[in-house]
Amino acid sequence: xxxxxxELENVSKDFPGVKALDNVSFQLKxxxxxxxxxxxxxxxxxxxxxxxxxxxxxSGTMKIFGKTIDDMDxxxxxxxxxxxxxxxxxxxxxxxxxxxxxLGRELTKKGVLADKEMNEExxxxxxxxxxxxxxxxxVGDLSVSKQQxxxxxxxxxxxxxxxxxxxxxxxxxxxxxxxxxxxxxRLKNEGHGIVYISHRLEELQYIVDRVMxxxxxxxxxSMNYKDTSLKEIISYMxxxxxxxxxxxxxRRVGKKILEVKNLxxxxxxxxxxxxLYEGEIVGMAGLMGAGRTETTRALFGVDPKESGEIFxxxxxxxxxxxxxxxxSGIVLVPEDRKKDGLCTKLSIRxxxxxxxxxxxxxxxxxxxRKKEEEVTIRSVENLGIRLANAEVDAGSLxxxxxQKVVVxxxxxxxxxxxxxxEPTRGIDVASKVEIYNLMNELKSQGIGVLFVxxxxxxxxxxxxxxxxxxxxxxxxxxxxxxxxxxxxxxYATKFDNKMKEGKGA
Amino acid sequence: MRRDGGDYHMxxxxxxxxxxxxFSKRGMGxxxxxxxxxxxLIVVFGILNPNFFSxxxxxxxxxxxxxxILIGIGQSYVLITGNIDLSIGSVVGMSCMISATLMTxxxxxxxxxxxxxxxxxxxGVLNGQLISKAKLPAFIATLGTMTIARGIAQIVNNNYNTxxxxxxxxxxxxxxxxxxxxxxxxTIWIALGIWVVFNFILSKTRTGRHIYAVxxxxxxxxxxxxxxxxxxxxxxxVSAVCSATVGLVITATSGMGTMDAGTTYELYAxxxxxxxxxxTLGGQGILLGTIVGASIWGVLxxxxxxxGAPVAIRNIVIGIIVIISVLLDIIVRANKNKAKIKARAKV
Numbered sequence: 001x002x003x004x005x006x007e008l009e010n011v012s013k014d015f016p017g018v019k020a021l022d023n024v025s026f027q028l029k030x031x032x033x034x035x036x037x038x039x040x041x042x043x044x045x046x047x048x049x050x051x052x053x054x055x056x057x058x059s060g061t062m063k064i065f066g067k068t069i070d071d072m073d074x075x076x077x078x079x080x081x082x083x084x085x086x087x088x089x090x091x092x093x094x095x096x097x098x099x100x101x102x103l104g105r106e107l108t109k110k111g112v113l114a115d116k117e118m119n120e121e122x123x124x125x126x127x128x129x130x131x132x133x134x135x136x137x138x139v140g141d142l143s144v145s146k147q148q149x150x151x152x153x154x155x156x157x158x159x160x161x162x163x164x165x166x167x168x169x170x171x172x173x174x175x176x177x178x179x180x181x182x183x184x185x186r187l188k189n190e191g192h193g194i195v196y197i198s199h200r201l202e203e204l205q206y207i208v209d210r211v212m213x214x215x216x217x218x219x220x221x222s223m224n225y226k227d228t229s230l231k232e233i234i235s236y237m238x239x240x241x242x243x244x245x246x247x248x249x250x251r252r253v254g255k256k257i258l259e260v261k262n263l264x265x266x267x268x269x270x271x272x273x274x275x276l277y278e279g280e281i282v283g284m285a286g287l288m289g290a291g292r293t294e295t296t297r298a299l300f301g302v303d304p305k306e307s308g309e310i311f312x313x314x315x316x317x318x319x320x321x322x323x324x325x326x327x328s329g330i331v332l333v334p335e336d337r338k339k340d341g342l343c344t345k346l347s348i349r350x351x352x353x354x355x356x357x358x359x360x361x362x363x364x365x366x367x368x369r370k371k372e373e374e375v376t377i378r379s380v381e382n383l384g385i386r387l388a389n390a391e392v393d394a395g396s397l398x399x400x401x402x403q404k405v406v407v408x409x410x411x412x413x414x415x416x417x418x419x420x421x422e423p424t425r426g427i428d429v430a431s432k433v434e435i436y437n438l439m440n441e442l443k444s445q446g447i448g449v450l451f452v453x454x455x456x457x458x459x460x461x462x463x464x465x466x467x468x469x470x471x472x473x474x475x476x477x478x479x480x481x482x483x484x485x486x487x488x489x490x491y492a493t494k495f496d497n498k499m500k501e502g503k504g505a
Numbered sequence: 506m507r508r509d510g511g512d513y514h515m516x517x518x519x520x521x522x523x524x525x526x527x528f529s530k531r532g533m534g535x536x537x538x539x540x541x542x543x544x545x546l547i548v549v550f551g552i553l554n555p556n557f558f559s560x561x562x563x564x565x566x567x568x569x570x571x572x573x574i575l576i577g578i579g580q581s582y583v584l585i586t587g588n589i590d591l592s593i594g595s596v597v598g599m600s601c602m603i604s605a606t607l608m609t610x611x612x613x614x615x616x617x618x619x620x621x622x623x624x625x626x627x628x629g630v631l632n633g634q635l636i637s638k639a640k641l642p643a644f645i646a647t648l649g650t651m652t653i654a655r656g657i658a659q660i661v662n663n664n665y666n667t668x669x670x671x672x673x674x675x676x677x678x679x680x681x682x683x684x685x686x687x688x689x690x691x692t693i694w695i696a697l698g699i700w701v702v703f704n705f706i707l708s709k710t711r712t713g714r715h716i717y718a719v720x721x722x723x724x725x726x727x728x729x730x731x732x733x734x735x736x737x738x739x740x741x742x743v744s745a746v747c748s749a750t751v752g753l754v755i756t757a758t759s760g761m762g763t764m765d766a767g768t769t770y771e772l773y774a775x776x777x778x779x780x781x782x783x784x785t786l787g788g789q790g791i792l793l794g795t796i797v798g799a800s801i802w803g804v805l806x807x808x809x810x811x812x813g814a815p816v817a818i819r820n821i822v823i824g825i826i827v828i829i830s831v832l833l834d835i836i837v838r839a840n841k842n843k844a845k846i847k848a849r850a851k852v
Contacts, residue, residue, distance in 0.1 A: 054728065074727065074728050074729075078730055086728070090722065090724060090725035090728050090729075091722065092717070092718045092721035093788070094717060094721040094788035094789050095714075095717060095721060095788075099714060099717075099718075100725075103715075103718050103725070103726065103729040104715075104718075104729035104731045105730065106714055108711060111710060112709050112710065113710060113711065113713075113714060
């Protein structure tokens with residue numbers, strides 16, 4: 001039982017601007033379930049994608065069943081008996097369940113597809129997993145959780161000896177998780193090696209033998225599950241002290257600007273209640289898929305709401321579409337500024353004018369150039385956007401300055417609440433500081449800032465108050481004085497305990 | 506406590522009996538709809554002009570439809586992978602000019618046919634590699650080869666249409682156009698034969714399955730070990746073979762090579778495919794639909810002509826039909842999605 005079936009030594013992988021993996025070593029034994037843990041961006045998925053041949057490593061060695069493999073690709077990985085269940089669904093929606101399960105290794109008889117045999121075989125695999133799906137159903141017609149089960153069935157049907165499960169339970173129901181764990185235990189006893197990646201730490205107790213922790217692309221530690229505790233695991237996951245410097249301005253908190261009452265929109269936004277006061281920055285923390293982006297989208301009117309009341313400056317506002325939100329003074333700075341926030345091929349002036357053309361144009365729709373000029377100058381000065389002139393393409397600005405343009409165009413309208421969704425993702429440290437300064441500037445002007453971020457240090461460094469989300473709910477509201485990384489992570493992994501629910505149902 | 510009760514509801518709807526199963530087959534719904542449309546058209550034209558049903562017209566009509574079926578097959582293959590082939594019409598013209606030029610130079614017609622197919626296949630390989638290996642958008646890659654192939658059509662006979670391909674090519678002309686077998690023109694048999702082969706490949710072989718997979722989710726297909734480059738290239742080879750065949754039919758028909766033969770055929774091919782239920786977004790459609798789509802196209806042309814409608818009116822009507830058939834599909838699909846969301850909301 002002590003034989004390593006996977007040995008990775010000193011593996012490194014760079015992506016443009018990021019060191020995703022830095023000299024990481026990794027071992028897996030047969031007959032064990034290894035939990036690979038770490039925060040978002042710690043390098044878990046990258047490591048597993050290297051093992052399964054989706055990415056190629058920059059350096060390091062890889063041994064599978066004792067044999068050194070240098071040129072791994074998805075086909076080779078499959079032949080070697082490595083199967084991966086990806087975090088994001090990878091199904092062909094137009095094909096049936098059986099066709100998806102056998103994709104790339106279809107059974108044939110004299111060159112003709114043996115659909116009958118594949119349907120039967122797929123039926124057997126599904127029944128073996130206690131999954132009640134007709135193998136001839138078109139995958140696109142299944143719910144996400146059923147698709148996830150098909151994905152799992154597909155991986156298992158390859159007779160793989162090494163199974164990688166990247167967040168397999170995030171879309172599953174309690175009964176399905178129960179079934180999956182039964183299967184995992186069975187596979188383990190049959191001598192399979194299983195790598196299990198999950199943010200749901202409370203699940204680990206049911207299946208895991210060993211844990212390995214990554215942080216910022218580096219190997220931190222590994223230990224037997226029974227010798228450790230969730231508290232210890234979390235402290236290793238978080239690990240670092242906050243060393244970065246965050247600019248902070250003090251301002252007296254004023255009156256309530258925004259109040260959200262019982263906002264519901266699908267699975268990812270459930271019973272959201274919070275308020276935002278003049279001159280404060282409220283951080284929204286949580287892990288990927290916690291429902292933060294969905295909450296801002298529902299608030300801004302992008303996605304339909306099932307219920308909920310929104311008050312701005314004490315008056316109720318009805319937000320059905322983004323334009324309603326904008327008119328009531330709530331604006332969104334989207335996560336992907338190049339895609340959703342800016343027209344990168346238009347000038348700064350055009351970008352700032354774009355959402356304000358109703359104000360800038362007369363009744364015939366002709367834009368008043370003088371007014372346009374004025375507001376551009378005003379917002380450039382107001383936010384300290386550094387540029388040669390307002391005619392340059394927005395795409396030519398630095399990340400921080402681009403973000404300022406996105407914000408600037410909204411402030412023309414005297415907006416009351418600015419929502420930032422992951423404003424610092426993928427930009428360098430200097431630009432990050434510019435964005436923190438921008439948020440502080442808004443704060444001191446008495447504008448309410450709602451700040452979604454996956455990076456805990458900046459949430460802790462910038463916010464005055466923190467809302468922690470998990471599984472579509474706000475699990476904790478923390479004042480900045482009482483907030484620590486450990487507490488945030490504890491509440492960010494506070495999922496409904498589906499296992500218990502399952503047993504109760 | 507279970508959150509997905511709605512799914513069970515869904516699956517009950519999907520529980521297929523034999524008859525419903527036929528309908529639930531990929532793309533079958535649209536095929537049934539347009540077949541009904543085709544029958545209505547035929548009846549209407551028959552009433553407007555009883556000669557529509559004359560033996561002579563029926564066999565002419567079928568011979569008119571055959572080339573549309575052929576290019577439709579090629580375009581359908583490509584569309585199902587989510588790509589497009591704009592070079593079809595030019596490959597038709599190129600094949601027509603190459604075969605006719607070689608024959609006027611006294612080459613054995615069957616050898617000329619062989620060389621024609623080889624040159625067309627080279628265009629097919631080029632298309633496939635540019636798109637799958639060099640990652641050019643299909644629209645751009647085939648726009649380029651479309652222009653190149655048309656240029657070749659013009660250059661092979663020094664920018665002139667050819668003279669008559671002559672007596673020696675009588676056998677060739679009969680094989681591709683004038684001859685009859687079992688009372689039907691050979692062109693029809695050729696189209697049917699090619700359809701049977703390519704329909705089999707698309708629906709019954711691994712290659713066919715991979716074509717659907719690539720069009721449905723190229724990423725998933727890649728991760729499942731499907732060879733994307735080879736699959737995409739194969740679809741362009743099929744398209745090239747079909748186009749070359751149509752080029753040969755045109756040579757046989759007129760007995761000469763015409764440089765602008767096949768102009769805009771690639772778009773007729775898109776129309777035939779799309780009317781028949783092939784999605785331009787990939788992953789969806791069956792070749793049975795392409796036959797029906799091509800037939801609607803041919804029946805409209807022929808029937809409107811018989812009814813005395815001028816060319817302009819014919820074009821307008823056909824344009825409207827293309828839009829309506831796709832609109833219908835979108836509406837049906839939107840309703841299906843709504844039903845799905847409703848079923849899920851009942852949790």
